[in-house]
Amino acid sequence: MTGAEPLAGAVFNPPGALRIELSLAPEWGRIEFIRVAVGQALAAVLHPHDDRIDALSMVSAELLENALKYGARDQRAVGFTVERTGDPIAITVENAVDAASPHPDALRVRLAWIARFPSPAQAYLAALRDLYGDERPRGSGGLGMVRIAYEGGCALHCETPAVDRILVRATLAGPAAPRSSGPVPEDPGDAGERLRRVD
């Protein structure tokens, strides 16, 4: 995944290739538009009933929520990319972080914690149990990344492209077996209905 090819090259890509790249003003209300747009784009290149659509829509929203919640207070834009050149689909978010922000380290610690479990499902169950034992009011439950691993089925990666920036990528490997069957309906009809409009 080079991330450098211009979109004009799209006609030379295999059918089903996808690239969405945008720079987002850090306003919460924009997240839902992207969540829905990612679902629509994936429905166009996968099968409209493919479970990866809901999974990656959720992943997009979780990553963007984090970029807005933990990104630098004065950041002007958050980078967001969805890319599918072969079977894996990668969703990447890049945001600025304040100097001395504790969040990049907190993120690394969380990813390492998830990786300690034999499976993402076990990590997710453990994350819920940790919350259940503790009724103190809290602002965040630490569920986002582990949910991306479990429900989103994604591998997680983070890096710091500059001292004041963080990049988080969730990659969903291609399906071992087709997850959907039957032809794509010519008229989206009921298949289109799942992709409800953003009001």
Next chain:
Amino acid sequence: MALRDLVVDSLTLNLQLDPERIIVRWLGKAGMRNPSTALAPFFRDLITVAEESGRFVEFHFQEMEHFNSSTILSIMQIIQTLRRKQLKLRIVFNAQLKWQKMTFEALRQFDAGDGLFEMSSDGS
């Protein structure tokens, strides 16, 4: 105490009372930045009515399109509060939607076998 439907952003919590149950149908999308603040007064009233009337609480999630992780935290918190108060909760979800199946099946671990927390699914 009169319970009222809650509408916040794209989320609606629709209420229906029958002699035994307080049914709360969750409709739409829950992507709020601070769901616990938005949901707390509704949950507080819900608990009061459940305690006063002896009805049990039933959450229907089948028509939900999306939850963010902080809404899952709010749901975990209400599950705990109801249990602490010995109030019964039943959760109904749509097992044909893979994301709902994964989200809600994970909550089954909190079924202590005491009848206070039940999960059931449509379409499994």
